[in-house]
Amino acid sequence: MDTNRIMEERLWEYIDGLSSAEEKTLIENLLQTQQEWEKKYNELLEVNSLLTSAELDAPSMRFTKNVMEEIAKQHIAPATKSYINKNIIWGIGIFFISLIVSALIYGFSQMDWSSGGSNTIADNLQKVDFSKIFNNTWVNAFFVVNIILGLFLLDAYLSNKKKKFRKEA
Amino acid sequence: MSAGFNDNEIISNVLKGNQAAYAELVEKYSSYVFSLCIKVVRSREDAEEIAQDVFVKAYKYLADFKGNSKFSTWLYTIANNTAISFLRKRKLNVASLDNEKVFETADMNAGHNQVIMAEQKSKANMVTKAINMLNPDDAAIINLFYKGEQTLEEIAMILGIETNTAKVRLHRARTRLKEKMETYFSHEVKDLN
Numbered sequence: 450m451d452t453n454r455i456m457e458e459r460l461w462e463y464i465d466g467l468s469s470a471e472e473k474t475l476i477e478n479l480l481q482t483q484q485e486w487e488k489k490y491n492e493l494l495e496v497n498s499l500l501t502s503a504e505l506d507a508p509s510m511r512f513t514k515n516v517m518e519e520i521a522k523q524h525i526a527p528a529t530k531s532y533i534n535k536n537i538i539w540g541i542g543i544f545f546i547s548l549i550v551s552a553l554i555y556g557f558s559q560m561d562w563s564s565g566g567s568n569t570i571a572d573n574l575q576k577v578d579f580s581k582i583f584n585n586t587w588v589n590a591f592f593v594v595n596i597i598l599g600l601f602l603l604d605a606y607l608s609n610k611k612k613k614f615r616k617e618a
Numbered sequence: 619m620s621a622g623f624n625d626n627e628i629i630s631n632v633l634k635g636n637q638a639a640y641a642e643l644v645e646k647y648s649s650y651v652f653s654l655c656i657k658v659v660r661s662r663e664d665a666e667e668i669a670q671d672v673f674v675k676a677y678k679y680l681a682d683f684k685g686n687s688k689f690s691t692w693l694y695t696i697a698n699n700t701a702i703s704f705l706r707k708r709k710l711n712v713a714s715l716d717n718e719k720v721f722e723t724a725d726m727n728a729g730h731n732q733v734i735m736a737e738q739k740s741k742a743n744m745v746t747k748a749i750n751m752l753n754p755d756d757a758a759i760i761n762l763f764y765k766g767e768q769t770l771e772e773i774a775m776i777l778g779i780e781t782n783t784a785k786v787r788l789h790r791a792r793t794r795l796k797e798k799m800e801t802y803f804s805h806e807v808k809d810l811n
Contacts, residue, residue, distance in 0.1 A: 461789055467770070496796050500764045503745040508652040508666050513644045516673045520640060523674060525633065528681035 456486065460493050537606040544602060548595050555588060625689040632680060644673050647690060650766050651697045657749070657757035658701035668704050672697045691772045694762060698776050748798045756791035763788055 462468045463476045479486045560576050625646075631639040651672050656665035675696055676683075683692050749757050762768045762776060774784040 457793065458789055461792065467785075496792065496799070499741055499745045499799075500760065500792075500795075502742045503749060503764060504742045505649040505765050506653045506656050506662075506665075506746075507649050508669055512648050512652070512666065512670070513641055516644045516648075516670055517638075517641050519670065519674050520637065520677045523678055525680050526678050526682075 453489075456489055457493065460486075460490050463490075464493060464497050534606065534609055537602065537609065540602050541599070541606070544595065544599055548592075551591065626685055629680060629683060629685075629689065632677075640677055643676075643689070647693055648673075650690065651693060653761055653765060654694060654697050654758060655701045657761050658698070658754045659704060660750075660754070664704065665701075668701050669697070672700050675700065687775065688768075688772065690766065691768060691775060694766055694768065695776045698758065744799070744803050745795075748795055748803060751798050751802065752791065752794055755787070756794055759784070759787050759791050760795065 459468070459472070459476060463473065468476060476486075480490055481487075559578060625643065628639050628642050632643075648669065652665055652669045655668045655672070656662060659665050659668060672693065676693055683689065749760055752760070759773060759777070762773050763770075768776065770784045770788065771781050773788070774781040777784065779787075
């Protein structure tokens, strides 16, 4: 049963023209020497020719007219790419990267690198007093300013997108 | 029909504001899209409504078609997704209809065209009937490969699956179709041979 299935799969690939050159030669040899293969091949070839002859279903005669009447009320939307401003995307990216880098720099500057015997990163990270970082007024102020700037950028991006879409629609 | 213009030239014309040129694309692909939809939703009325929706959506978002694939592949992707969304909305059972009674009911409901076809005994009609007896997934993949002239890679893109999965599904669909033909149309097959 499994051999039969594999034979069918290989023959379908051969019929569809998807076999490699090597496989093609091998199957051609099998078709000439093995009756079982030849019988199955003719059977599948018949199914293939029936499938090729199958007719398409056709919609009603008014179909094209209906579509054209419907699209007369529509406008082509601008391409997605055209209403995304690359500068804003870059701005948002730089904002987040600077946020992460600043937090890391500040965090590492709080570490006491000289104490302790072990020097693994995990051990060093444990030494960072995170409560100290987030209790610092300057750090909190930095985060608040960055969040506000981020919200401005997001607002500018969304309103720009909306304006452009309206203009072109 | 397209007066020597290929799909990309027609699309470029439409994008320049020649809305009427879009009719050429509709004429060219309406049967393919409609056939794909009818295989999924099994009703002529619904399939026509969905096919119309597909062409309207394709028109609206035509600027997003970048020509990285064939226009037909892009259009069939919209058709497949729209038909599946329609079924989901209707809460119809999209799962396998591997039940002979359901096949018979679906076949009887397949519309006026199929009734006429059933009375004729040509090869094409027999295959159309047998395809309509398959589950929607199998029928759609056969339709895309044989009628939609899509490669396995393009079918994979349309259905959102791997190329190998598309290959296995096509093989499975053909095996099931062969079984259906042997079960229901054995006399016709003999007559034709």
